[in-house]
Amino acid sequence: MWQRFTWYDVRVIGHYLGMLVLFSSVALIVPLVTAIVFREWTPASHYLLSIGLSLIVGSALRFLRIEPGRLNRQQALVVTGLAWVVLAFMATIPLYLSGHYNTFLDAMFDGVSGITTTGVSIISDLDHLSCADSMWRFVTILLGGLGLVVVALSFGLFGKRSGASLYMSEGRSEHVVPNIVQTAQFIAKLSLGFICVGTAVLAVMCALAGMEASRAFLNGLWLAISSFCTGGFAPMSTSILYYHSFPIEVVLMLLMIIGSVNFVLHSELWKGHLNVYFRDMEIRTMFIWIAVMTLVFAASVSASSDFSNLATMMRRGVFLIVSAFSTTGFQNVTTNQLTTSLTSGAFLVIAALMCVGGGAGSTSGGIKFNRMGLIIKSLVATVKETLAPDSARVVVSYYHLGRRILSPEVVKQAMTVFVLYVVTYAVGALVGIAHGYDATQSIFESVAMASNGGISSGVCSQGMPASLELFYMLEMWAGRLEFLTLIALIVEVVVTLDPRRVVKSRLVRRS
Template sequence: MNIRLVGRMVSSILFVTEVFMIPSLILCCIDGDHDVAMAFLASMAVISLIAGVLFWFGRKREAHFSARDGFVTVALAWVCISLLGGLPFYFSSEIPSYVDAVFEIVSGFTTTGASVLPDVESLSRGVLYWRSFSHWLGGMGILVFTLAVVPANKNSGGTLYLMRAESPGPSVGKLTPRIRQTAMILYGLYILLTVLCVAFLLAGGMPLFDSVCTAFGTAGTGGFGIKNDSMGSYSPYLQNVCTVFMLLFGINFNVYYLLLIRKFAAAFKDEEVRLYLFFFAAATGLITWNIRPLMQSWGESLHHAAFQVSSIMTTTGFSTTNFDLWPSFSKAILLVLMVLGACAGSTGGGIKTVRMLLLLKELRYNVQRTLRPRTVRAIHVNGHVVDNEVIKGVNSYMAAYWILMFGSILLISLDEFPLESNLSAVFACFNNIGPGLGVVGPMSNYDCYSDFSKIVLTVDMLLGRLEIFPLLALFSRDTWSKKL
């Protein structure tokens, strides 16, 4: 274990996090919120101190960087920014409980959008900005940003381990031979789409501050709104803009890169994207039909159905209406979409469409082998043979996923809330969605749960964002063994 290099990398990530607090500090000064400004200054001082100690500790680091180091760096970095990123909320007393402050910022960084705040409109603009910006920072990954602007070392293999540990999906590759260039391309596309989202929102008459914060939530597929009714009070045009951009940010960014280099055929033939769009169209159609009696017209039914399917499927969590009042059939579809999630390599959560694609292909293959035992066929995706290690990884992930999900449901059930609420709360947090059903529905929040349950759900959010294994590796005895 190259613990000194791990400490050096974590210090760089903490310094980056601290720098990104500056816009919130400036907003507080402009608005005259001096107490909140002092809270940000105090938070930055604490982060500087811890980052400085880690930087000093890693000054004599070795150059070698292994896969184990990559997993530990990513997991430790996310734990640190989670524990420290919520300090402005706590120091300003806008969220007086430290457990609640950590829950809120983890919900932001993991792009979950689950909140403990009953009245977000009472928050200062500085806190609202930091809360929304945490979505944008966590969407593509703060470590990916760090790799783009602050290369860790000259060992490209080491930086690829970091990328693989933080990026969502069963496998991660490089768009270009150099990993830093890959990170820069990903963030360039991310910034471009975010700017376009802001422009379309401004064109619909949304104020600049609202547009920026809403774009952060849309781009990161996070869902923190700056209004108590989420997106409900905005115009249908603005809601439609979010519908489209949530769907776009749920697509694998590698597809946008293929379009950028004019490989249109490869982009349009991507099997994961086609399945993702099929799920969106099918779910939208079924819900539109099912909720028609509740709406004034087919157009209104389609509008709300498309928005909520896009929001839940991409794990954003915005809402235009209280879908907790929809028929059971529609709520069941939304619950299934919570698990499916968006594409790998996007800012969305869930198990990812490509894993579902691989599971369906493997199921079909196993049925064929049952009927014809001598059949030997490889599983293909986009014309390429899928390595058996990837299939094993998907199966291991799904096993860990359901074990942790059921364990979490049992733990938070100690609070004696209805099963529907507990089930959807864990689904919503583990899959980084935000709103669930019942007491955690779109017009409610998570404040009703005990501190113990909030800690469980906070861990679930981190497990979901890091796709389980980096966080499990951090607390594994084998990780710290000198024999590996």
């Protein structure tokens, strides 16, 4: 039962929220060091200011409660929901001070886009952004892609007991090992390992393409972070088109695919359990879904002049498909080509791929393959029950880290999130249409925002209405939290502020 928050609850929530804000001040050291190395003194002063503000805000929240009790489920949901808002705001401060945004709202849009790994940007003159500010953009993607709570837990910030509630509230339900902290550490180590390998390979490729050593390293690092964390930010305004390199695109596709697979399945592959990996419902759903959508996409664009030959279709089309289903948002075509060269069918295929997204427990957004697989299994169960005799008991199983029986509770959870995503896509499309944009583009843009897909049809741009900008930020936030945490946060606030509600229990909850 939902109960009104007491002052004790507020202090506990503020304490843990303050810990996350203080942790963000550590992340701000990375762009500060970058600024010092490259002698960018003005950006360095911006990050010193941002670190100071983070320390002040975090400390003030931290000392709301000196000895916090263990977080319960409701408190953890509120901490997680507010953390993404507060940290996005803190991330916005140095971005706005960079001078590359027309308004603070524009800078906050990019801050939310980065921390939610959406990857849509409305920055001005990206090609001349300082190295420090560019580094910060990709640090936000790293924090958001791995999950704010997972990154904090990997450093043992919360401990095992309270950390478990926070881990669950961030939309994660599966563990690599029973210990939450060790699971978070495994995710962080595996991710950093892939990013380091990707950085080395991409840096060498950039160097061979003619970049100087430092620039090649930075481009390799930023591309590796953005692709594995399915973030979509690129160092240059023309995205991946800037590099004109098929080998770089191949490496990026591999990293995007790896980043869109469930970390728990990565652990099974790490242990050498190939049979478990390839029998898993998520992996099989992914292969079938991508194969079908690739065939539909190829058939749809075959008549387009820009995709008329097989080589072009393979290079541009496959990259777009991988970028879309992983919800990364990289583009190897211009926005104009996306809206004019692609047929309406191919355009909607890209939207459908972003809509579903990648695997659960991965860095991808969207509805997720496991939910789609469960919904399909439930349809199979319904058909079997319809055809079976009245006395028969129909049992449908699926394979996910072992054989499991499909239960009504599991299907209910999958359907709930599925409906919430679809409703949000529809509402976002209507909001775009109400602002005067084309219906197809409005649908595409709404899916890109709520799924954290990042491929834009051009609606998200400088000068777009502030009301639409705010709604898209809400979509990005809701999609990243998979709605349930957001809904819980709203319910908590409404219950607490409702003067008519009588709280049956006023006992102070202690650890």
